[in-house]
Amino acid sequence: xxxxxxxxxxxxxxxxxxxxxxxxxxxxxxxxxxxxxxxxxxxxxxxxxxxxxxxxxxxxxxxxxxxxxxxxxxxxxxxxxxxxxxxxxxxxxxxxxxxxxxxxxxxxxxxxxxxxxxxxxxxxxxxxxxxxxxxxxxxxxxxxxxxxxx
Amino acid sequence: xxxxxxxxxxxxxxxxxxxxxxxxxxxxxxxxxxxxxxxxxxxxxxxxxxxxxxxxxxxxxxxxxxxxxxxxxxxxxxxxxxxxxxxxxxxxxxxxxxxxxxxxxxxxxxxxxxxxxxxxxxxxxxxxxxxxxxxxxxxxxxxxxxxxxxxxxxxxxxxxxxxxxxxxxxxxxxxxxxxxxxxxxxxxxxxxxxxxxxxxxxxxxxxxxxxxxxxxxxxxxxxxxxxxxxxxxxxxxxxxxxxxxxxxxxxxxxxxxxxxxxxxxxxxxxxxxxxxxxxxxxxxxxxxxxxxxxxxxxxxxxxxxxxxxxxxxxxxxxxxxxxxxxxxxxxxxxxxxxxxxxxxxxxxxxxxxxxxxxxxxxxxxxxxxxxxxxxxxxxxxxxxxxxxxxxxxxxxxxxxxxxxxxxxxxxxxxxxxxxxxxxxxxxxxxxxxxxxxxxxxxxxxxxxxxxxxxxxxxxxxxxxxxxxxxxxxxxxxxxxxxxxxxxxxxxxxxxxxxxxxxxxxxxxxxxxxxxxxxxxxxxxxxxxxxxxxxxxxxxxxxxxxxxxxxxx
Numbered sequence: 001x002x003x004x005x006x007x008x009x010x011x012x013x014x015x016x017x018x019x020x021x022x023x024x025x026x027x028x029x030x031x032x033x034x035x036x037x038x039x040x041x042x043x044x045x046x047x048x049x050x051x052x053x054x055x056x057x058x059x060x061x062x063x064x065x066x067x068x069x070x071x072x073x074x075x076x077x078x079x080x081x082x083x084x085x086x087x088x089x090x091x092x093x094x095x096x097x098x099x100x101x102x103x104x105x106x107x108x109x110x111x112x113x114x115x116x117x118x119x120x121x122x123x124x125x126x127x128x129x130x131x132x133x134x135x136x137x138x139x140x141x142x143x144x145x146x147x148x149x150x
Numbered sequence: 151x152x153x154x155x156x157x158x159x160x161x162x163x164x165x166x167x168x169x170x171x172x173x174x175x176x177x178x179x180x181x182x183x184x185x186x187x188x189x190x191x192x193x194x195x196x197x198x199x200x201x202x203x204x205x206x207x208x209x210x211x212x213x214x215x216x217x218x219x220x221x222x223x224x225x226x227x228x229x230x231x232x233x234x235x236x237x238x239x240x241x242x243x244x245x246x247x248x249x250x251x252x253x254x255x256x257x258x259x260x261x262x263x264x265x266x267x268x269x270x271x272x273x274x275x276x277x278x279x280x281x282x283x284x285x286x287x288x289x290x291x292x293x294x295x296x297x298x299x300x301x302x303x304x305x306x307x308x309x310x311x312x313x314x315x316x317x318x319x320x321x322x323x324x325x326x327x328x329x330x331x332x333x334x335x336x337x338x339x340x341x342x343x344x345x346x347x348x349x350x351x352x353x354x355x356x357x358x359x360x361x362x363x364x365x366x367x368x369x370x371x372x373x374x375x376x377x378x379x380x381x382x383x384x385x386x387x388x389x390x391x392x393x394x395x396x397x398x399x400x401x402x403x404x405x406x407x408x409x410x411x412x413x414x415x416x417x418x419x420x421x422x423x424x425x426x427x428x429x430x431x432x433x434x435x436x437x438x439x440x441x442x443x444x445x446x447x448x449x450x451x452x453x454x455x456x457x458x459x460x461x462x463x464x465x466x467x468x469x470x471x472x473x474x475x476x477x478x479x480x481x482x483x484x485x486x487x488x489x490x491x492x493x494x495x496x497x498x499x500x501x502x503x504x505x506x507x508x509x510x511x512x513x514x515x516x517x518x519x520x521x522x523x524x525x526x527x528x529x530x531x532x533x534x535x536x537x538x539x540x541x542x543x544x545x546x547x548x549x550x551x552x553x554x555x556x557x558x559x560x561x562x563x564x565x566x567x568x569x570x571x572x573x574x575x576x577x578x579x580x581x582x583x584x585x586x587x588x589x590x591x592x593x594x595x596x597x598x599x600x601x602x603x604x605x606x607x608x609x610x611x612x613x614x615x616x617x618x619x620x621x622x623x624x625x626x627x628x629x630x631x632x633x634x635x636x637x638x639x640x641x642x643x644x645x646x647x648x649x650x651x652x653x654x655x656x657x658x659x660x661x662x663x664x665x666x667x668x669x670x671x672x673x674x675x676x677x678x679x680x681x682x683x684x685x686x687x688x689x690x691x692x693x694x695x696x697x698x699x700x701x702x
């Protein structure tokens with residue numbers, strides 16, 4: 001991510017110190033992870049110590065300090081999805097792509113997360129890939145869904 | 151639209167908007183809730199495309215609305231003015247709906263809701279038992295308005311409560327009205343909103359804040375986003391009125407980052423409210439200035455806790471702090487900060503418009519108004535429900551919820567997810583009431599009602615809740631961080647049938663310490679599901695220990 005783009009994001013929020021979370025979120029959204037040198041630049045521009053920025057970046061689950069895959073797979077492990085069998089969905093995804101939650105495949109195709117409650121409790125179990133919700137799914141559906149994401 | 155500068159100007163503007171409405175125009179209201187659309191736009195595109203194809207642009211309107219409520223039957227589409235309700239609508243159905251219903255005014259039978267018990271078809275929303283048995287004072291507006299149109303909100307009387315408060319009432323009178331209505335906080339604690347407002351109002355400070363908490367991180371709770379996404383001006387109006395009563399000129403909205411449509415609707419609502427003059431300087435000529443800023447949660451449960459949320463708005467990591475001083479006295483940047491949940495703010499305009507007497511006439515003696523409930527788990531009709539306080543849980547689960555699927559029996563209902571409590575089937579006639587439920591150890595929480603069928607294993611359920619909390623504990627205080635970990639270890643053993651003699655006693659002790667010594671509500675209420683399971687399902691806990699003894 002180039003320096004100029006980061007400056008644009010910082011300026012969008014007026015360069016105020018309390019905008020640090022919003023700035024990091026925009027960078028995460030565009031770049032899919034937060035490289036160290038980018039954090040250093042944000043620290044300098046906003047006048048927020050790097051230690052504080054790292055505190056924030058490691059606290060929130062959305063931020064990643066490692067490169068992420070091209071596709072983000074979330075298997076919901078909220079109460080309702082759990083009650084409707086989400087453990088089997090997660091198991092199937094793990095078997096298919098060979099990684100655990102919090103990890104990324106070596107070809108950078110997928111990153112896997114298991115957020116708690118992704119919002120479709122009424123139609124669980126659900127899995128979200130790149131923001132698209134797949135609801136009421138069975139382990140048998142998983143392979144076909146993932147095939148759509150190269 | 152030019153800025154509206156006075157009460158009479160607002161009423162004139164409203165008259166113009168209403169007079170331009172074509173009451174017989176055909177409208178499609180597509181539910182834009184996350185359960186119905188799932189983050190895709192294919193259904194919306196299918197209808198737009200079909201309208202183009204049949205050259206009906208301008209003659210037929212399409213609005214993508216907030217959640218209609220009946221998620222189990224989604225995607226939901228309602229056709230106005232006849233109010234024909236179609237369920238499980240797919241993009242392939244668009245052509246038939248447009249030509250047969252919108253133009254031909256005929257009902258497409260196969261898309262109509264059929265009652266699974268009686269086999270009766272219900273063409274209109276008002277005939278579907280799920281809707282019929284609710285009192286949808288807040289949610290009922292959702293299918294009728296486009297959340298992206300401030301004119302739609304004005305057409306149903308929007309911002310008249312704001313005009314009344316700012317132009318005809320003093321801040322003290324507004325506060326008094328909310329106190330008399332006995333509006334209690336919908337975010338979890340049920341604390342009277344009026345008292346909180348009063349504390350913030352009386353705190354001595356030049357700058358004060360009001361905050362709308364739309365974090366809604368509790369698993370199984372999704373009613374706030376239904377109203378916030380579907381009717382954002384309602385919450386904005388409530389928040390401005392609150393700012394006026396408290397003496398704040400700055401408001402904050404804190405909401406989720408992972409619901410793009412919600413954020414778009416909120417951002418647009420703020421922009422339009424400013425353009426029309428409901429935000430900014432000298433609102434409606436009253437001399438009152440007010441602004442709202444949006445902040446987002448970036449994915450952690452604890453940032454929905456009041457003091458943590460305020461840290462987050464300051465741009466710091468959201469760790470809770472001890473509450474020796476209430477946030478209403480010292481919150482964001484040490485200034486008085488009055489925080490209420492989305493649903494609480496949504497109730498404010500109707501209290502001001504219709505008066506506290508009207509409001510206090512709904513509900514029970516100490517729980518007034520309606521409550522939105524997210525109904526999930528082992529239940530036929532999952533969705534968002536709104537009922538008056540005092541409605542029995544039986545009515546919610548059976549009459550509205552349609553009972554338990556797959557021929558199973560009800561075992562228990564659970565409120566408040568990982569920090570809530572469970573009630574066994576024997577207590578299903580308990581009324582929905584803040585005090586009645588918290589006495590039984592199952593406080594309403596935010597309003598997520600989770601239904602468990604006879605196959606549910608209570609030890610596994612407790613383990614599951616702790617597993618969630620172990621991930622979400624911020625780690626700042628020891629009783630929460632270490633206590634949860636130790637309890638989780640015991641439950642992991644118990645759920646494999648390897649419980650040890652003394653485990654239950656250790657759990658009881660850990661519950662006690664955690665609830666007394668943790669910094670914030672997360673640690674303090676971790677013990678709630680365990681305590682209520684020990685109260686009503688102790689035998690199941692004991693069995694997971696005996697089975698070990700049996701195996702040896």
